[in-house]
Amino acid sequence: MKKMIVGLLVLFSLAFAASAYAKDVKAAFIYVGPVGDGGWTYAHDQGRIAMAELPFVTKTTFIESVPEGADATRVITGLANKGYNLIFTTSFGFMDSTVEVANRFKDIAFEHCSGYKTTANMGNYFGRFYQGKYLSGIVAGSMTKSDNIGYVAAYPIPEVIRGINAFTIGVREVNPKATVKVVWTQTWFNPGLEKDAADSLLDVGADVLSMHQDTPATLQAAEERGKFAIGNDSDMRQFAPNAFLTAPIWDWGVLYKEFATNVHNDTWTPEEIWAGMETGVVKLAPLSDKVPAAVQTLVAEKQQALMEHKMQVFAGPIKDQAGDVILPTGKTYSDKELLSMNFFVEGVQGSIAE
Structure with missing residues (x-):
């Protein structure tokens, strides 16, 4: 006792x-x-x-x-x-x-x-927001009719460059003919400038837009022109209910x-x-019902593979903009290389701004 x-x-x-x-x-x-x-x-x-x-x-x-x-x-x-x-x-x-x-x-x-x-x-x-960017790229590549996709980008830092590349890898995985044209704004938050950049991409034939910005201005530009768009950071469908396809979200x-x-x-x-x-820190917003069932199934399968570490977004072969292999088959980039990424992959149109 x-x-x-x-x-x-x-x-x-x-x-x-x-x-x-x-x-x-x-x-x-x-x-x-x-x-x-x-x-x-x-x-x-x-x-x-x-x-x-x-x-x-x-x-x-x-x-x-x-x-x-x-x-x-x-x-x-x-x-x-x-x-x-x-x-x-x-x-x-x-x-x-x-x-x-x-x-x-x-x-x-x-x-x-x-x-x-x-x-x-x-x-x-x-x-690892680039995982969501990759999945949204699959959606964009599947939905474009013109094979011309626009991307409104903020600053040319590794985070943004990595997202553009992951998105483009997803696009080209389902649509090898499609290209992703990048326009830089050099801002995080400037709705007017972002909308102007989006309009410039729509003017040259883009029928799907994506972006790495802090506002829904890009989606609103697509909404006004009857085109599709991918959101960023949060589920932005309320700002462009007809244009919205999905978004990588936090x-x-x-x-x-x-x-x-x-x-x-x-x-x-x-x-x-x-x-x-x-x-659960990075997610993909529910896909619009405009996205075909087969595409939704493919995205769900790829997401599950990423979550179970059965695949990597940046796995060889990967080519640069000139078409030269920079990552051979069977190789992947280390986290250090991903965190310092400063090049564009094949399929991206545009240069990395100063």
Whole structure:
């Protein structure tokens, strides 16, 4: 009996110690665009809302439309000084600012989205969005009648280039004659400029559009012209119900709830996370009923193969724009090579902007 009582006291002490170290989570988010953009920032904010439902998350806040650079450093520092113990910076261009502030506030957990740097208290996270881009390329290649597909692209960074290439691989897998013409906007959020770029692609015969931007402007251009379009970051069908075919989308709540739980339990450590579709972070929006059943079946089969690691998007043979084999049969690119991708594959029309 005495041993049992001692054992119960030990268990109680351990439970009390664990609860004593459990932290309330106060989380802050830095956004590069407005939460109403319908895409990138909207998706991150949906993740914040999901995380905020956890009982130990006592406060969340966000600051939207923060310019990358010195302004970001100032904003992140301000939040660190206000007592937030988990800070998310959600654009590639916030990376160096996050490193700078993290090095000054060692007791705060920082998470940076889409970058490659870490510190003792700063992790980075992203998803294998190119998997969704590849699947949406299969849809686009199947739906084009002109074999002319347009792509409105933001900045020529590896993330965007990788997505264009994955999309084009999907297109050419089902339609080897199709090409993907790229127009750069050099912006993440500029609906007017994005729409102009989309219109320029429609003017030269594109009948399906895709994009890597933060707003639905490209889809709206396609809607006005009676053409098809692929969304980005979130399910954008409400903005172009007739044009919308599908979209690679984010479910950031999967990671945000995990990070908050780890901070709460005092088990958070900085990691480099690149989550695939099997985690649920990256998804494909439900396909439009305009997409034939056979194409829907093919996409579902390919998605399952990706999730089970039975195939790779970037598997040889892969040719460059000149038609030369740059990845032979039986080879795949490493994550390091994918993360630094700076070339276009065969089938892409356009050059990588300065």
